[in-house]
């Protein structure tokens with residue numbers, strides 16, 4: 001993933017100052033658990049950076065069209081994503097006091113070069129938006145476990161798939177032997 005770095009201009013170091021930044025970022029692929037999302041076009045991002053006195057608060061959005069595969073039938077799934085970017089960069093260098101009401105992973109310290117790296121924030125924003133299980137349709141019937149036919153296109157010749165993987169074995173105790181080979 002390409003990185004986005006915002007160089008904080010001098011004016012923003014006065015309390016209550018605020019600036020707007022925007023641009024695009026290329027995200028070739030995003031891995032979310034077992035799922036891989038791809039983006040044909042660069043994503044648009046925009047943020048407001050506000051000086052709260054103790055920190056720079058970064059809030060904004062990232063938007064783009066993602067494509068992935070249905071978890072059940074493997075057909076293409078297209079989604080429009082809008083993720084909320086949120087970051088908190090403490091001023092004052094390494095000696096800055098951690099805010100009492102925040103956990104370690106909720107803020108960072110503004111680096112000495114005064115550049116804010118938005119890459120991780122954009123990635124986190126997108127990961128919160130993608131579905132836990134991507135589906136082409138909530139009612140997707142998936143693939144037949146026996147012949148692999150897409151059951152959304154109609155029933156296959158296999159009949160009802162066995163719910164229990166041991167079903168075959170229970171029906172025919174010799175089924176386990178079918179894979180045995182007698183080479184000698």
Ligand SMILES: [Zn+2]
Nearest residue numbers: 070073136140
């Ligand atoms: Zn599907």
Ligand SMILES: [Zn+2]
Nearest residue numbers: 144147156158
């Ligand atoms: Zn089938």
